[in-house]
Amino acid sequence: MGHTEVVRVLLQDGGADIATRAHGLRAVEMARAAGHAATVALLEDFEVRYANGQAALLLSRLCR
16 A cells, blocks of 8 residues: 555545644645655645535545
């Protein structure tokens, strides 16, 4: 299982707090620094949709 799949599972199960900062960085910033483009895209999409109240829709699409 790759980075993006792990993040997808964590978001699906509600076990991930993507706003939490580790070493001063949010999850999306850490993924970006590590060069994980697909994970960055997933986290950015989740953040935008969550802010717009559409996180449930996104998660249902990811979990197909």
